[in-house]
Amino acid sequence: MVKTDCVIALMVLLACLTVAHAQADKSLQQRSIAEALDSWITTAEQQVVPAADAMPKDKYAFAPDRACGEFRGVRTFAQQVKHLAANNYGIAALILGRKRTDDMENETGPDSVRTKAEIMEYVKGSFAALHEAVATIDEKNVVQPTESPSQWQKTRLSFAMDAVAHSFDHYGQLAEYLRMNGIAPPKTRPAPAASLKSEGERKVAPSFDLNDAEGKSVKLLALKGRVVVVNFWATWCHGCQMEIPSFIEFEKKYDNRGLTIVGISMDDDGWKSVRPWIKEKGVNYPIVIGNDDLSQKYGLVGMPLSVLVDRQGRIANSHAGVVDTTAFEEQIQALLREGVKGSVN
DSSP: OOHHHHHHHHHHHHHHHHHHHHHSOGGGSOOSHHHHHHHHHHHHHHHHHHHHHHSOGGGTTOOOOGGGSSOOSOOOHHHHHHHHHHHHHHHHHHHHTOOOOHHHHTTOOOTTOOSHHHHHHHHHHHHHHHHHHHTTOOTTTTTOOOOOSSSSOOSHHHHHHHHHHHHHHHHHHHHHHHHHTTOOOGGGSOOOOOOOOOGGGOOBOOOOEEEOTTSOEEEGGGGTTSEEEEEEEOTTOHHHHHHHHHHHHHHHHHGGGTEEEEEEEOOTTTHHHHHHHHHHHTOOSOEEEOOHHHHHHTTOSSSOEEEEEOTTSBEEEEEESSOOHHHHHHHHHHHHHSOOOSOOO
16 A cells, blocks of 8 residues: 555545535435445445456456557456455454454455355455444544554544545456456446336326526426426536437427426526536427425435326336436337326326
């Protein structure tokens, strides 16, 4: 470990906390140091474990050769995962004040762990060890000096920061190895859209009456008889920017068949950011500025969130994250085929 690692770790942790503050619902903010640290251990785990599992077992020995660039003596995919996991186990031991094993100290992992199945269990166990360790961190011991092999890294907080930064560093390498084998890292793939709810399962969508950029009222109740996509988004949200061009096309394609898309921006500075952005992107559907009350009613935790409302004003599907464009369009088509039955309450 070197001092550069500390700077990187601090930058990663601060960046992560900034994103969490921007995207998380206020009611979900962490209440203690242990909870805050544990949430980012979880975030790293949710990236690393699926990536490790995505590589086929016959490719676990893959390492890029010189044809891919300036690679010489780099770790194989299996060694990358084991190295990451061994560091996790070692960090957990340091936080708990336990002696590290030799394979933790040299960050290679046990020689007996060789197959994909064994390595997967090893990396999952390493995150379980980190969860156990950070649960012991509190306000009294978080920056209290503790026994450490490092000349500068001597607190539980610095150890936990190292685990997050190191995990994300090697996740990036795992992701590149996957791409070199024609495999998209799981967390970069659009999530499959959930199937439409049956008509008996659908509940009335929370109503709203908000003004668009021109001051015109956009009222959900006034859209009865049409299929509505309620899309929570923000100008700073990368995933939102990825899917909005598809929504523009949907509006063009299905407007005359009864589709309306309503974008609800959650930008903190409202129209200051939103008005020039929608003009630049040529957004052709109503955009309004949302609020915490409305976002909570729709169950917003992170963006984007796209809610399909049927012709009767009932929620037929709610999709968190970037939509699978093909599947989402099929659901729009299915709702457009449904007849008008009753009215919005």
